[in-house]
Amino acid sequence: MLDELVxxxxxxxAFGLVAQLAFTARFVVQWIASERAKRSVVPLAFWYFSLFGSTGLLLYAIVRADPIFILGQxxxxxxxxxxxxxxxxxxxxxxxTQEETAT
Structure with a gap:
């Protein structure tokens, strides 16, 4: 199995793997920030990891021509x-805007 993966x-x-790791890292960042604050928080870094990971995965999906993955990302x-x-x-x-103040 490892031979086939390699x-x-x-x-x-490799690009898709790095993008997936960045996308997953956002949860680690959020978890650490929440533990430090002793409450649930969503730090700015969470959104950057989300954007970079998602954009990388979108590019990967486009290259691999995967329409489901493209739509999701x-x-x-x-x-x-x-x-x-x-x-x-x-x-x-x-x-x-009015929508922003409604929440």
């Missing part, structure tokens, strides 16, 4: 980017 490990497989990348936009808008003191 044989199939081309550039894109494409939507996620949009959501992570939107969350980062909202965070930076709030930090700049920018105007909130």
């Amino acid at each position: 044989r199939k490990l081309d550039f894109w497989a 494409g939507l996620g990348s949009f959501i992570y980017l939107r969350n980062l936009t909202l965070i930076y808008r709030e930090r700049r003191g920018g105007p909130a």
Whole structure:
């Protein structure tokens, strides 16, 4: 089994693996931040790991021509980017839209 894994490990497989590790690391980052705060928190790094991992996996899925994976990661990348936009808008003191103040 290990021989087959090594044989199939081309550039894109290695790229996809790194992207998946970045995507998974977001949970480790969130867990550590929550433990330190002694409450559940979602640190800014969580959203960056989410965006970078998801975008990397989306690129991997496009190269591998996997439509299901493309749809799933494409939507996620949009959501992570939107969350980062909202965070930076709030930090700049920018105007909130009605949807943002409704929650």
